[in-house]
Amino acid sequence: MRKSESRGAGLLTPELTRRRVLQVGGAVVVGFGGFGCQGGRVQVADPVEQTPVEGAALFLQAAEVSTLEALTDVFIPADVDAGAVVAQCARAINLLLSAFAFDPPLIFAGGPFSDRGGAPQNDFQEFIALDSYEEAAWRLKIEGSQGRAEREFNGPVAGWQQTYREGLAALDQAAAGYGFTGFAQMPLPTRELLLRSSSDAAIEALVDVAFMHTLDAMYGAPEYGGNQDLTGWDFTGYMGDVQPRGYTAEEVENPDNPGIWDLLPLKRSSSTAKNGLPQAALLPVPDVQELRTIHSAMHDLMLLHSEELALGLMLNAAGSWRRVREQVARQQSRAQHA
Amino acid sequence: MSKTAIVIGSGPAGGVTAWALAQAGWSVTVLERGRNLRPGFGEVPSSELGTLYSSDEIKSSRAFGFPDPVLEPMTGRTQSEAEVGTPRSAQGSVVNMGAAVGGTSLHYNAKFPRFWRQDFTQLSDLGPVDGAQMADWPISYDELAPFYDEVEYQIGVQGDVSAMPDFVLAQSPRSRDFVMPPNPTGYAAKLLAEGARAVGFNPFPYPAAVNSQVFDGRPACNSCGLCSGFGCPINARGDSLVSYLNPAVLSGRVRVIPRALAYRIETNPAGSRAIAVHYYDDAHVSHSLSADKILIAGSPIQTARLLLLSANGAHPNGLGNRSDQVGRNLMFHNFILGGALYERDIQSLRAQSTTLEIEDLVGPFTGPAVEALGVPYIKGALVQLGSGLPLLTEAYTYAGYAGYGLAHKQLMRLSPMRSRIAGVQMVGEDLPQANNRVDLDPEIRDWHGLPSPRVTYAPHAHEKAAAAYLGPQIEAMLLASPGAVGAAVIPNALLSDAAPSTFHQAGTARMGNDPDTSVCDRYGRLHEVDNVHVMDGSTFVTFPGFNPTVTILANALRISRAMIDGTT
Numbered sequence: 001m002r003k004s005e006s007r008g009a010g011l012l013t014p015e016l017t018r019r020r021v022l023q024v025g026g027a028v029v030v031g032f033g034g035f036g037c038q039g040g041r042v043q044v045a046d047p048v049e050q051t052p053v054e055g056a057a058l059f060l061q062a063a064e065v066s067t068l069e070a071l072t073d074v075f076i077p078a079d080v081d082a083g084a085v086v087a088q089c090a091r092a093i094n095l096l097l098s099a100f101a102f103d104p105p106l107i108f109a110g111g112p113f114s115d116r117g118g119a120p121q122n123d124f125q126e127f128i129a130l131d132s133y134e135e136a137a138w139r140l141k142i143e144g145s146q147g148r149a150e151r152e153f154n155g156p157v158a159g160w161q162q163t164y165r166e167g168l169a170a171l172d173q174a175a176a177g178y179g180f181t182g183f184a185q186m187p188l189p190t191r192e193l194l195l196r197s198s199s200d201a202a203i204e205a206l207v208d209v210a211f212m213h214t215l216d217a218m219y220g221a222p223e224y225g226g227n228q229d230l231t232g233w234d235f236t237g238y239m240g241d242v243q244p245r246g247y248t249a250e251e252v253e254n255p256d257n258p259g260i261w262d263l264l265p266l267k268r269s270s271s272t273a274k275n276g277l278p279q280a281a282l283l284p285v286p287d288v289q290e291l292r293t294i295h296s297a298m299h300d301l302m303l304l305h306s307e308e309l310a311l312g313l314m315l316n317a318a319g320s321w322r323r324v325r326e327q328v329a330r331q332q333s334r335a336q337h338a
Numbered sequence: 339m340s341k342t343a344i345v346i347g348s349g350p351a352g353g354v355t356a357w358a359l360a361q362a363g364w365s366v367t368v369l370e371r372g373r374n375l376r377p378g379f380g381e382v383p384s385s386e387l388g389t390l391y392s393s394d395e396i397k398s399s400r401a402f403g404f405p406d407p408v409l410e411p412m413t414g415r416t417q418s419e420a421e422v423g424t425p426r427s428a429q430g431s432v433v434n435m436g437a438a439v440g441g442t443s444l445h446y447n448a449k450f451p452r453f454w455r456q457d458f459t460q461l462s463d464l465g466p467v468d469g470a471q472m473a474d475w476p477i478s479y480d481e482l483a484p485f486y487d488e489v490e491y492q493i494g495v496q497g498d499v500s501a502m503p504d505f506v507l508a509q510s511p512r513s514r515d516f517v518m519p520p521n522p523t524g525y526a527a528k529l530l531a532e533g534a535r536a537v538g539f540n541p542f543p544y545p546a547a548v549n550s551q552v553f554d555g556r557p558a559c560n561s562c563g564l565c566s567g568f569g570c571p572i573n574a575r576g577d578s579l580v581s582y583l584n585p586a587v588l589s590g591r592v593r594v595i596p597r598a599l600a601y602r603i604e605t606n607p608a609g610s611r612a613i614a615v616h617y618y619d620d621a622h623v624s625h626s627l628s629a630d631k632i633l634i635a636g637s638p639i640q641t642a643r644l645l646l647l648s649a650n651g652a653h654p655n656g657l658g659n660r661s662d663q664v665g666r667n668l669m670f671h672n673f674i675l676g677g678a679l680y681e682r683d684i685q686s687l688r689a690q691s692t693t694l695e696i697e698d699l700v701g702p703f704t705g706p707a708v709e710a711l712g713v714p715y716i717k718g719a720l721v722q723l724g725s726g727l728p729l730l731t732e733a734y735t736y737a738g739y740a741g742y743g744l745a746h747k748q749l750m751r752l753s754p755m756r757s758r759i760a761g762v763q764m765v766g767e768d769l770p771q772a773n774n775r776v777d778l779d780p781e782i783r784d785w786h787g788l789p790s791p792r793v794t795y796a797p798h799a800h801e802k803a804a805a806a807y808l809g810p811q812i813e814a815m816l817l818a819s820p821g822a823v824g825a826a827v828i829p830n831a832l833l834s835d836a837a838p839s840t841f842h843q844a845g846t847a848r849m850g851n852d853p854d855t856s857v858c859d860r861y862g863r864l865h866e867v868d869n870v871h872v873m874d875g876s877t878f879v880t881f882p883g884f885n886p887t888v889t890i891l892a893n894a895l896r897i898s899r900a901m902i903d904g905t906t
Contacts, residue, residue, distance in 0.1 A: 033687075045603060049770055075743070077743065079744060079747065081747075098825075099429075108396075109392065109396070110390065112391060113386070115391065115599060121740060123392065123416050124395075131373050131620065132621065133620045134373075136409060136620075136785065137408060153785055153787055155782070167711065176896070178773055187451070203621055207580070211737065211742050214742075215730065215737060219729045220394070220396035221396060222400070233729070235750075236750050237683075238753075240561075241392065241394065243393050243560070244560070246547065246559075247562065252521075253524070254525060254875070255542070255683070257682060257683070270527055283562070291758075291823060294679060295679060295824045297754075298677070298754075299753060299828065302659055302675055302676070305737070306761065307447070307567060307728075308567070308840055310731045310732075310735055311567040312431070312838075312839020313731075313734060313738070314398055314399050315404060315434070315839075316407075316430055318407045318408070321737060323430070325737075327738065328738030328739060
């Protein structure tokens with residue numbers, strides 16, 4: 001049965017809930033609602049809730065989190081499947097913005113295994129201690145250069161904290177212009193309309209980073225605070241991290257759901273090569289609506305269909321949707337021209 | 339008497355060099371700009387090493403194991419942008435290789451095809467090409483072959499000689515079999531292989547430095563599918579660290595200094611001999627070291643950058659750059675991407691990635707159709723069969739087309755690039771050009787204040803012709819795959835002049851016998867500096883269409899042995 005989505009009040013407040021302190025390798029980790037089993041995959045129901053170091057707090061305040069949650073809801077809305085709200089993407093983003101309120105900072109989850117692929121413990125929960133290079137890199141991204149000379153070797157850098165604070169405020173202000181008390185109070189269609197029609201620089205800057213961060217939170221590992229109940233992996237049918245179990249030779253070589261191609265003797269050998277029209281082309285093509293959709297978009301989709309080039313896209317994006325679009329557009333315009 | 343060496347860079351070239359020299363009793367210091375990501379490194383056998391890697395895509399999106407794009411930006415532009423004076427059109431990661439102890443090999447795909455015999459004599463065999471700096475290699479396949487063998491056995495390469503076509507074995511002859519049999523073949527690759535056979539191609543298991551059985555105390559791969567871009571969480575992949583550096587450090591004759599960015603090689607006043615390497619630690623403190631040999635293995639872009647940063651009175655245009663070839667002839671592989679669309683889930687991620695390949699499109703191809711494309715010949719490449727994208731990578735890609743909202747979510751639900759489209763890539767040969775180059779960006783700096791490397795690039799007419807000529811053959815193969823209901827081929831070189839975001843990189847310090855047209859001699863030694871050698875893919879004269887790591891390893895081992903026996 002599919003989960004229905006609701007935007008529960010207080011779900012994403014900075015006050016951490018359901019705390020249970022565990023001691024893992026000297027680092028205090030909080031969380032664990034319990035274990036469940038879904039589709040044969042053992043999962044931790046609430047695998048990450050970490051405690052800030054003493055005196056530190058999460059960056060976004062409750063009202064800001066509420067606005068952010070409403071924004072992530074536009075990016076990945078609920079339909080027949082739950083979306084970014086149930087996945088708690090806003091919480092994950094707040095944890096990223098507050099990464100240095102934790103020790104170790106919440107930048108890189110540990111390794112090598114979660115407990116979803118058969119390992120007895122979840123190594124992802126113990127985040128990796130940063131060295132001074134990584135700390136400099138991530139403070140610069142999150143906090144910005146703040147006028148400090150050692151951070152401005154290529155000029156001032158606006159940090160994500162500032163981008164979110166100003167952008168979320170601008171969203172609420174824009175909502176007020178439409179007679180709402182805040183962005184979160186606007187119905188989803190009007191929120192989307194506001195975003196798509198806005199030329200406010202603070203809102204554009206926010207959307208640029210928040211969309212990418214929402215994707216990370218929705219489709220990445222749940223230990224970062226998003227993808228709760230494996231929302232992002234379930235509706236996509238993604239198995240997630242499967243180590244150390246991996247796959248057997250039989251699972252690798254054979255399809256889970258054999259089709260006509262596997263059941264009929266269509267296997268070719270080199271002796272049948274170069275005999276004109278390929279046999280498969282003579283057989284009826286299944287009339288599946290979604291296939292038409294994919295096929296119509298296939299050339300566009302294929303532009304970066306390489307693990308390596310797509311990784312390059314991700315690295316070059318550096319958390320910016322604009323940078324993703326620019327890379328794709330560069331290929332796309334030439335493709336249309338060609 | 340024991341000799342000393344400083345190796346700059348700990349990727350495959352640096353790792354095998356340190357290992358080989360240590361075996362011969364040398365004392366070696368390795369400078370690596372990245373950090374160590376394998377707990378226990380230098381303390382326990384490779385079979386017992388931990389790892390900070392995992393099947394975690396957020397680490398990929400956050401550049402884990404890569405240089406930070408803000409602290410160490412690279413810049414880029416096309417040749418046409420350079421002609422009108424555009425200083426740069428890209429800044430950030432651009433084409434950055436990995437940075438960690440072990441280099442990019444920590445998260446590579448570990449595909450280990452050998453170059454072909456014909457690749458070493460391309461100018462002699464096929465003649466010049468307008469606009470390309472074609473040249474023969476100063477070495478032959480036969481000189482490299484014993485080192486290919488040795489590398490394959492040290493690192494542990496899987497494959498199946500009996501399945502390799504005769505024309506492949508004729509061009510890359512082998513004196514012994516692979517160390518172990520191939521991994522199970524992924525279902526997506528099997529479907530594509532059927533298509534390949536239908537159009538007369540000869541698919542076979544892709545040689546890979548991945549354990550299909552326990553090797554060197556490390557376990558067999560379990561086909562989790564998250565290979566390229568991921569560190570192996572179960573330690574089943576051979577790489578610079580587990581196969582070379584860690585044993586070398588355990589020998590007691592090698593030390594590795596992480597977070598050490600070499601920024602200048604100092605020479606004597608005459609410039610004939612290097613006397614020190616200067617490097618910054620991660621507190622921006624400068625240090626220097628001296629040794630008998632200075633061995634550069636920073637990967638092509640960083641190696642060129644270091645040579646250019648080392649300009650001095652005796653070498654005003656960069657160390658060893660009297661020929662003005664340092665940084666030039668930068669080559670990537672110009673991918674042709676393709677995919678076949680299927681009605682149902684083809685499980686592309688459920689296998690060691692791209693378990694099969696074909697080498698039927700390596701070429702060279704000649705004839706009227708080729709001449710009509712304006713080039714004297716076309717060389718293609720191997721084609722890897724059966725890839726798919728992991729989920730978050732897929733999400734980023736769709737974000738570039740569909741934006742946010744329900745359209746993006748619907749694409750994620752369909753997941754075509756993960757579950758419906760079986761991908762292929764031809765790793766197309768890129769001809770060397772003088773204007774495809776690395777230089778120092780005039781404005782952009784890294785966090786130490788050093789000039790960033792700047793890449794200027796455009797594909798040659800050859801690469802565009804190859805895409806036009808070979809693309810349809812790949813599409814025919816895809817459509818012939820059983821169950822395929824559609825196919826698309828994306829000839830990358832026709833679409834963009836930007837440098838391909840690939841980790842296959844070569845050139846920038848080419849080997850040659852003529853000091854006027856090359857940077858290094860046949861042993862990677864700078865023509866003008868006695869004790870400085872380039873060990874990595876920078877030395878490649880051309881860039882044949884095969885994954886380069888096994889050749890980088892074999893060549894570095896060849897040069898190391900020549901140093902050990904005093905030949906150079």
